Amino acid sequence: MSEHTLASLASALGAPDPALLDALLDGTTEAQLVAKGKHIASSRVLTDVRRLYALAYSFWESATVAQKETLRGFSAELLSVAVHQAIALDAMLIEHEERGDSRGASRATRDAALREAFEKALTLRDQAHSILLKVAGNAAAAEEEVNQAVGTAEDPAALARGLGALIALAKKYVDEPAGPVKIRAEILRLDHDYIAKIEAAADTLATTARAASARPAGEKVTQGSLDRADGVNLMLLTHIISAFENAHEQDPTIPRLVPISTRRMFERKVKKKSSDEGSAGAIS
Structure with missing residues (x-):
């Protein structure tokens, strides 16, 4: 099992250019992000991204040139964006769960x-x-x-x-x-x-x-902002899982990244192959 944490991954990958996240979110509305994230707990998202991003990084670091060539749709830059968004979500969740004087004292200290x-x-x-x-x-x-x-x-x-x-x-x-x-x-x-x-x-x-400046003074992390952050993280996780899935179909030595805590968000409706098989059978 990989010993990488989100923090160690962030350190290894470096901070991403903010423009990368903007580009990835381009065309996606705030409402869509919130809607995507509101159906799952943040803790579940974090459980999967911690495990899957560590696996993705470990594979990428040791991958051959041929494997990297096949693993299109994925890059260290994409993983860096995803890791830093996961860290942001983790911080938001902690702050959301903290109540009372401790948070106020922390803000005053900063x-x-x-x-x-x-x-x-x-x-x-x-x-x-x-x-x-x-x-x-x-x-x-x-x-x-x-x-x-x-x-x-x-x-x-x-x-x-x-x-x-x-x-x-x-x-x-x-x-x-x-x-x-x-x-x-x-x-x-x-x-x-x-x-x-x-x-x-x-x-x-x-x-x-x-x-x-990590959190403007007096502003609380709302459930809506958490839902949005969940949506962003799920979108990035989808990109990465999909890239590994498609590459695995071409080269089985490339692992699949299988979600567990968030699996219901990634369940794909498998189309029946009967029509395709029928068409194939009609070819003489």
Whole structure:
């Protein structure tokens, strides 16, 4: 049995481009997704995707070139989208089931962490801005370059962009060959240690911002949003099961991915072959 978890699969596959999910959902309405997901419990969906995605990944990693060529309709990118949507569903289900003060306390903790990270990053940004202006010198073009880099701090994303631009500029100044800029950087103690400090603050800001924005403050996971997430996961699971099923029919060494907890959602109405057999029999 595969030891892969959704988390380990996500780590191995990497984060998918958001445009991939948009493309896969294109043409599917919200109502259709909700309708597809409302007939099954989220826990059942998660039970199957954990097992089947681990099996799909393990096979894909060891598949031959010929097997991969046959396994059309499947890709590591598709699996990455599916795995990350499964993780999102798992998080939604946990939050939906959590009630009372614990969730509120968790939200408050994330918000407090973001405020602290934002203030620290903003303070460092202002300090770095001041130092870089002095290192850049008195030329108008140099001053404009620094002021353009600093950007705004209207939200964590904007502040992070400004920090990134200042970091890039600071590295350029520190790595300057011998000359006035190099000398000013040294006497003002603009060095790689200081740049690393700014980078650490920027990383912390980005991490806490992602955690805080995982669910807008005050918004609860409704049954409707869970049903939609179930629908998305079932749609992606259908793509993957179908790809393996069709490939297995061409090459039996490619496994079938057999759903168990969600099997009733995948029951296919097998057409009677009598008409086809009759037509075949009529050929002389």
